Ligand SMILES: Nc1ncnc2c1ncn2[C@@H]1O[C@H](COP(=O)(O)OP(=O)(O)OP(=O)(O)O)[C@@H](O)[C@H]1O
């Protein structure tokens with residue numbers, strides 16, 4: 593497309609997600625003291641009783657975040673709330689309530705809508721978050737879901753993206769890449785037909801029904817040795833970049849330290865080198881585990897207590913150092929370049 597001076601018309605794809613957000617971030621009035629706005633998993637305002645109020649929102653769009661022919665709508669309802677609960681967990685908070693906005697194609701069968709509601713409300717009951725309102729409109733084509741979530745945290749338990757300190761250990765709360773592997777299976781089922789039913793189902797489960805780390809997030813929030821936290825939605829490398837950017841530090845990730853599930857390893861035996869498999873674990877998104885930094889001196893204590901409480905490891909995957917705000921990846925000590933997998937807008 594061109595404008596009247598026959599210059600190519602600049603589109604939002606030329607900007608990319610970060611620049612689009614930045615255009616809005618700089619254009620408002622100054623925030624009152626005690627309020628954290630754009631830039632973290634949730635916004636933080638003053639709540640009642642000296643607590644902090646958390647507010648987050650996340651969109652799911654048909655053919656961008658899910659495909660109707662792949663997805664059970666009950667799973668979709670679960671995921672729509674799970675990704676929002678995950679943002680509250682990433683702040684060290686506890687969820688309180690949510691709002692649901694839907695844009696529905698008129699042709700959507702009511703059975704689908706009911707399936708979606710069932711999955712959504714099952715998770716809402718599990719975490720005791722009531723639905724307080726929302727909005728409903730018709731959509732010309734795609735099914736679109738927007739959930740807004742609220743929560744609260746004690747001020748001293750709040751974990752932001754900007755708290756990482758030099759010398760910290762970078763950790764994740766679960767194995768990486770399962771959801772991305774599930775997506776690869778959906779995209780090319782023939783290719784992965786050799787994979788056992790069990791491995792396939794586990795990987796698809798991680799993709800369709802991520803379990804938000806709500807209990808883990810609250811516990812990690814209470815640990816003063818945990819300095820910064822974010823949830824893994826965009827992939828380890830992207831989300832580590834957000835931590836590095838907000839904390840003004842350099843993060844180094846050791847590729848051989850990434851935790852991989854047995855299902856993911858089995859998936860990786862099909863037409864992928866071990867290096868390519870680890871690249872998918874580092875760059876693939878939608879893991880919905882937590883990524884955090886812990887003081888080096890306290891790491892082994894926190895990791896031991898985490899394992900005792902939750903029955904799984906807190907995996908160390910890297911370190912925080914002084915330096916430009918960037919993420920370096922090392923394979924056996926040597927730098928490696930890893931391509932980003934998912935971006936909402938292809939051109940940077
Ligand atoms: N259109 C927008 N206007 C204002 N702020 C925005 C807009 N889009 C995103 N943000 C803010 O920018 C920050 C980064 O957004 P982003 O959606 O990447 O959050 P995230 O938690 O990293 O990812 P996810 O969407 O997967 O949960 C958040 O603080 C978010 O509230």
Ligand SMILES: Cc1ncc(C[n+]2csc(CCOP(=O)(O)O)c2C)c(N)n1
Nearest residue numbers: 655656657658659825826876877878934
């Ligand atoms: C059909 C289909 N194609 C691709 C993907 C992968 N995907 C979509 S959004 C996203 C990152 C997080 O998004 P956001 O930042 O918007 O929360 C990823 C990895 C998918 N789930 N379904």
Ligand SMILES: [Mg+2]
Nearest residue numbers: 633679823825
């Ligand atoms: Mg997030």
